[in-house]
Amino acid sequence: MAAERARRVHLVVAAVAWFAVLFQLLLVLTGEAILVEEDPPGLATRIYRFFAYFTIQSNLLVAVTSTALARDPALDSRGWRVARLAGLVGISVTGVVHFFLLRPLLDLDGADLVADKLLHMAVPVLAVAAWAWVGPRPRVTTRDAAYALVWPVLWTAWTLVMGQVDGWVPYPFLNAAEQGWGAVGVACAGITLLFVALFALFGWLDRRLRPAPEAR
Template sequence: MRNARAWHTLTAALTIAALVLQLVLVIQGGRVLDEAEPPGLGLRLARFVAYFTIQSNLLVAVATTLLARDPLRDGPAFRALRLASTVGITVTGLVHFFLLRPLLDLHGADWLADKMLHMLVPVIAVAGWLAFGPRPRVDGRAVAVAFAWPIAWLAVTLVVAGATRWVPYPFLDFRAEGWGSVTVVCLGITALFAALIGGFHRMDRRLAPSRQVGPLTAP
């Protein structure tokens, strides 16, 4: 229990630090995904929240903060939060490594924030889930929420792209890449989510359960 609490505390602290660092850089006009000419502050903040990377890190920060207080936390809302954050941050790390990393040329604090959000947090968050759970915590409702969130994010992102010509990630730019390419990417990411949710669900059942499963409590 003590080791679990320490790990979740560390994960929450590092995730919050990464988010705060990136937020400060955005406010200062730092380069987000290599934007050469950052827009005004209000629009920068709106775009900051629109990134899937930021949303997945925020979910990890909330989930691990709750677990730092109670490593055996449970409840319907928490189960959905925990699964969505774990799957989301895994996708964040994989998509960054394979699709975005070659496109970026960041330095200094921008580079540090990028590596923390896209590499450090995914590694420690997934490692914490594997080592400390808690489990079993994956049920049908959690699976539905974890899958609905990225689908909704994709839909909203594409609608906003159609209305404003801005996309958070270049592989979703249907004007530059074409709808065929973007459709393939969307289907691939959806399939990745489905596979990861299925994998985490299976591991949640097969890995050793937490020593004590307390009563369901709201987050």
């Protein structure tokens, strides 16, 4: 019964995450101007920028890992542990950073607003709540957390380098041309500390909460 309940919970998270990502992709493909005031760029550039957002990557990680868990709620392997932990922490950072740094800058309505709330609020809340309720746990080790941290570090490095190449960054607090490198450095340091704190928190909770799903 516990495994079946876990399967249903993960299926709901996967369905919402996939819908949110695909819905936002549809809006991008049809030329909606997301987080920009000017007309949207060409199709190839729009697609690249869509996948360049940390928000999209974290939602995709949640969608993929939740889909796998919907098939096998007790799934376990080193690579999967890293992907799952990266997804949980990444989607948590997505929610926190959006709420405190990006939400005040946005003026969205209609379909754009729906997609924004799904990606930045619904999926983060559902993903963390599902983990807290049905696991799987225990799964987190210090080594897994170290591997999972590689993704956001590489994403940040790539984003800053590409920002110097073509002048575009997905988030305004990473725009060195407008904010200055000092402000960007402070933002990166603060978000890095948030990542480390969340990895530590998930690891601590992983050891303290009851194992899940319960044995069949």
